[in-house]
Amino acid sequence: MATQVKPGVFTGKLFARRAVATAPAERSARAFLPTILPVIVIGVLILLLPTFVPSYIQSLVTKMMIFALFGVSMNILWGFAGIPTFGHAAFFGFGGYCAGILIVHGGVGNFWINLVLAFLLTGLLAAGLGIPAFRVYGVGASDNPIYFLLVTLAFGELLSRVAISARSLTGGSTGLAGIPYPQGVLPGLHINSHSFYFLTFVIVVVCLFLIYRLVNSHYGYALRGIHDNERRMQALGYNTWLYKYTSYIVAGAFGGVAGVLFAYFGGVMVPGNMGMAMTDIVFLIVILGSASIYLGPIVGAIVVVGVEYLASLYVPDRWPLIMGAIIVFVIMVIPQGIGVLLLTGWRRLVRHGAS
């Protein structure tokens, strides 16, 4: 219930507090069957999966998890705060490059140090870019976000150009290669492609949990309020600029974490990871999976990464055509996304089962 953005419901401080305060035990009992149970089942399935499937499927699922985190991090901005951005890949790529440069050039081997540093640096980058970017972002839903879209697009492209130019640091247009699997995760634990799956699972689940707590906190309700009616939020005394700006930073930092995992996963970062092509993929993931549902982008990531994999097996040259066709289909036919369809279907099923 609480995972869905309902227009016009959470618009005030009072409502937000009350929503959080109403009888938590009863709420969680009601939420258990439709929401928490499937999440636990999926989690257990993912953990058990490697025992049943070959290693290439395992690596595919690793990629799905990484892109799920990427999509959910972007959805803080789009689904919750209502800010569409075309530059989210900039943070993904920047996080990945941070980790890669620290390992290859900085000699910092420890996974946790890399992860935390990349998280903080990406957040700093978002804080730096957010100030100019939000100068062109209007107030309220009536204002068109086109200039914000263009600025964020330009930031992503600019950063990928910088990555091409700074050859000594980033390896230029051929990319930064030679990123090994994480080291120093736990004493005595050697990470290979098999155990990287579980490491990714843990990191992604922790990040998803943190983001979930964030968007369902008072802060998250304020973001939804801004999405619905920014003027009213201002009238209620909220500094809406600060909320939007901080959500940009948080989304960027978590996007950076996804980038770090992706850098370890592929062992290489290329400038294209920061540019428009990557942004398009994450946009598709969010739209396809439903921006209005917290778990939506996860569905999107499973579908998009899965279809990309199938396309790479059977029709490797036609992937852009397939991707374009999916985008057109989703926008024209199911603009609310698959996630909404799945959720309503599941709720109907649960209700029928209960009665």
Place this chain on the structure above:
Amino acid sequence: MSAGLLAGPTDGVLVSTPGGRVSTFIITTLNGISYAFILFLLAAGFSLTFGVMGVINLAHGALYVLGAYFGLAIVNSLGSFWAGVVVAAVGVGLVGLGIYFFFLRHLYGKVPEQAVLTIGLGYALANIILWVWGPFAKMGMTPELFVGVVRVGDLAFPIYRLFIVGVGIAVLIVLWWMQDKTRVGAIIRAGMDNKEMTRSLGINYGLVSTAVFLFGAALAGFAGILGAPVLGAFPSMGDALLLLTLMVVVVGGTGYIQGTVLGALIIGLVDTFGKAYIPQAALFTSYVIFIVVLLVRPSGLIGRKVF
């Protein structure tokens, strides 16, 4: 991908004999201006649909490439450059009409959706072009009329580039005249200000905007075939061209054709001079201009806020 494309206009087309700083400067200026007019032709169609109708068509780069390939196919089979130009403009105009009629018409006012949809269409178009014509770059043939160079002192400048500047100026004058002096232009400007009011005066604004979109797409195709002898044509060039288009339109300003030509001149000259004088920063000089203009004047140097 984009680096190769952007390098095009200065790639040794101009032959400079001994030459000192002055002749380098003149050559760079001429190069910059001719590049600017290619950019103008590229961006004019986008500026029209974006500034006039508030429809953002990010498939514009792919439409340009489609125009180049349509035109080249005709040029190679019929041997006539002018037939190629006509087919490119008409063919791409019809594709644009299809895009508007089937998709964009239904997404009025939903800018993020329009943007994502047209990006998807751009991907699909680029991949279809790759499928049909193969991955290799094609070079457009310069029409026989314009082969050769003009010599001024010890400087040489290809005639074809002068021709492009001329065509660019002609298109500018036509668009300017249409915008300011004709009834269609008046309807379009009225629709920009107040769509409902324009409709209630009995004007079929839907028809006008469809026609404008068709015209914008046709301009993309026209630019594609005209630019082919200079920039060449390869399936993946659409992305880089799209970014250039966005920069031109945003820097110059939306809503007026004067803004587009100003933006094209600024981006064209900055890019060319950047490559000639500070090559290490050449990849992003125009991006810096773009971001600075967006931050200082989001509606562009000349122009009005569309939305």
